[in-house]
Amino acid sequence: MDRFVRALIQWQAGGRPEPARTLPVAQLRDRYAAQAAHVRGEATRDAGIETKDQLIDGGDGEFGVRTYLPPTDRGRLVTYLHGGGWTVGDVDTHDPVCRRIATELGAVVVSVDYRRAPEHPHPGPLQDGIAASEWADRTFPGRHHVIAGDSAGGALAVGISMHHRDHGGIGFAAQLLVYPPADPELRSQSARKYGSGYLSEVDDLRWYYDQYVPDPARRTDPEINLLGADHRGLPPTVIGTAEFDPLHDEGVELAVRLAADGVVVHHVPAPGLVHGYLLMADIVPAASVATRNVLAAVEQMLAQVPMAQ
Known part of the structure; x- marks a missing residue:
């Protein structure tokens, strides 16, 4: 395991x-925000990026988006869904991640402050993500549009892609999924092997599912059980996994199943790292490298897509 990550685990x-x-949701959100601030550096704040926060209509209420304008615009657009078990996290906790994406891909980034569980269970956050992707596509037309997310946000990104595929919507140029949850039953070997002591606890992951999908019957929905979904026709996909992550094997299996359904897939492993490494990129050198690696894979995919006329 990376020595900086080991130190973070010991600190926690x-x-x-x-x-x-075991915590009230409001207290858990505060703790998650404090932990994200603890690993946040200042480097990503000095990149000449302009941001704008605003509210948009989700159909049954408003929610927020934060737009990042890159210092060098290369005609890309990324709709980004943050992680946090559909329950915690927001545009502030993932601000450094979106700044890195904007800078390294030369992309306008629309970070979605979707309404969270348990107040807004499935499919509420997914519907907000769909509405945000449509808003982004209308507001910044004619760009290579990437749908992206980490952890729970990665699962939302796949659900958004499936919605647009099934309804003749946005044809995304690529999707970026970093350590996404794909099996609500958490049956993998990595869930057993790394389920405790590696920052992300498998019993907490089960609790997050309980908040987001309280009705067990809905956990077979393709947007939840990604391993049981039909992936045909989804956009070229970059999947990032972390070695010491309860969700590691799910990410690997999802990559296999996407490829079996004819999707172009680039799996980017992150040796020595744990779940949540995108948030550690400012202070953990190996996490910074892993973040660059997944973005380089997206860059490689986008370089092969002709610009829309």
């Missing part, structure tokens, strides 16, 4: 934190 363990599943 030293505080004897209560498991996420």
